[in-house]
Amino acid sequence: MATPHIEAEPGDYADVVLMPGDPLRAKYIAETFLEDVVQVNGVRNCLGFTGTYKGHRVSVQASGMGIPSLSIYTNELATIYGVKTIIRVGSCGGMAPDVKLRDVLLASGSTTDSAVVTNTFGHGVHYAPLANFELLDTAYHVAKEQGVDVKVGDIFAADRFYNDELDMKKLADYGVLGTEMESAGLYLLGAKLGFRALSILTVSDLIFGEGKTTSEEREKTFNDMITIALETAIA
């Protein structure tokens, strides 16, 4: 029972899926953190894997970039493969003054200019896409236990990576911590289709500032984020 975008058989995915944007990140997570790994999807190189973490079945499936691509995979995972929990593990640009490079952020909500969200309601409705609170609460406490100083708040999910017409400063003034391109879509579909959704993000660049991280620093932060996601997934 393959879909247009996923060649897996029913039952190939675990109930819980970690979802990076980048397919090679999906491969890295599977190879580094999971045991007894099998590749369950390779269509368009949008890689998916299932394995175990501390004895619990966990899958990893790449989303690609942006809400339209993420929506395809989350829709099919939830409706065809019965996935119950999707935790995005991605990167974002830092926006709030106290957000630094390599910080780990939990998106409690996701403001967006996405046409996908706007067109779902119309009639002037501005829907507020929110994380599943149970996952958010668990991830926050797991992070604290690990000594990772996470920040929790609003993440702007942009339709365009390059957009010189948007007032990013104003969004930061209204409390937005960072920007990426997926979280609002994930939360919208979680609400619609009934799966639990959370986005955990590492700050890979700063929207209003300069800064560089070494590849070792990026790997350490990325691994911190994945551990938080996996411990949340099996809690």
Ligand code: HPA
């Ligand atoms: N903008 C949008 N998406 C991103 C960014 C950004 O600055 N950084 C990582 N993902």
